[in-house]
Amino acid sequence: MGxxxxxxxxxxxxxxxxxxxxxxxxxxxxxxxxxxxxxxxxAQQLTADRSVAAQGLAISGVILTRLLPDVLLGPIAGALxxxxxxxRTIIIGDILAGLLFLSIAIAYDLAWLYAAQFLIEAVGxxxxxxxxxxxxxxxxxxxxxxxxQMSLISVYGAVPVAAVIFVSNSRSVIWLVSTxxxxxxxxxxxxxxETTTRNWSERRHVCARVLLIE
Numbered sequence: 670m671g672x673x674x675x676x677x678x679x680x681x682x683x684x685x686x687x688x689x690x691x692x693x694x695x696x697x698x699x700x701x702x703x704x705x706x707x708x709x710x711x712a713q714q715l716t717a718d719r720s721v722a723a724q725g726l727a728i729s730g731v732i733l734t735r736l737l738p739d740v741l742l743g744p745i746a747g748a749l750x751x752x753x754x755x756x757r758t759i760i761i762g763d764i765l766a767g768l769l770f771l772s773i774a775i776a777y778d779l780a781w782l783y784a785a786q787f788l789i790e791a792v793g794x795x796x797x798x799x800x801x802x803x804x805x806x807x808x809x810x811x812x813x814x815x816x817x818q819m820s821l822i823s824v825y826g827a828v829p830v831a832a833v834i835f836v837s838n839s840r841s842v843i844w845l846v847s848t849x850x851x852x853x854x855x856x857x858x859x860x861x862x863e864t865t866t867r868n869w870s871e872r873r874h875v876c877a878r879v880l881l882i883e
Contacts, residue, residue, distance in 0.1 A: 677815040695823040702831035738790040746794035755799035762796035
C-alpha cells in the first residue's frame with residue numbers, strides 16, 4: 670500500500686504543470702506561516718514597554734484578526750470567488766498580500782498590523798478557493814486523493830521550515846514574506862486551466878502549452 674502511494678506521488682510529480690503548481694503552493698504557504706510568526710513577534714515588540722498581560726493580549730489580537738475574516742466574510746467570499754478569473758485572482762491576491770506584509774514593516778504600528786492582518790486573511794479567502802479549483806482541474810481524477818495529501822503536506826509541512834527560518838534569521842523574515850508572492854506569481858501567472866474541458870488529457874495539454882513546456 671505504501672509503495673503504491675509512493676508510486677502515485679512520483680507519477681504526479683512527473684506532470685510538469687502539477688509539479689510547478691505544487692511548488693507554488695509550497696512557497697506561498699511558507700510565506701504565509703512566516704508572516705504569522707513575524708506578525709506575532711512584531712506585536713510583542715510593539716508592546717515591549719507594557720505588562721506581560723498586554724503583550725499576550727497583543728499577540729492574541731494577531732491570531733484573532735487572522736480568524737475573524739473566515740467568520741465574517743467566509744460565505745460571501747466563497748460565492749464571489751467562483752465568479753472571478755482564478756488565475757488573476759491568485760496573482761492579484763498574492764501581490765496584495767505581499768504589499769500588505771511590507772506595509773506592516775514600514776508602518777510599525779499595532780493598529781495597522783491588525784488591520785493589515787485582517788485584509789491579508791480576507792484576500793486569502795479569495796485566493797485559496799481559486800488555488801484549489803485549479804489544483805483539481807490539473808490532477809487526474811484517479812490520483813486526486815494522493816494529490817490532496819501532497820497539497821496538505823506542502824501547506825502544513827512548511828510550518829517547521831518557517832519556524833527554523835524565523836529563529837535563525839528573524840530580521841530578514843519580513844523581506845522574505847513580502848517577496849514570496851512575487852516568486853510564486855512567476856509560476857501562477859502562466860497557469861491557465863480550461864475548466865470547461867471534460868477530458869483530463871486535453872486539459873493537461875492546455876496547461877502544459879501555456880507553461881511553455883510542450
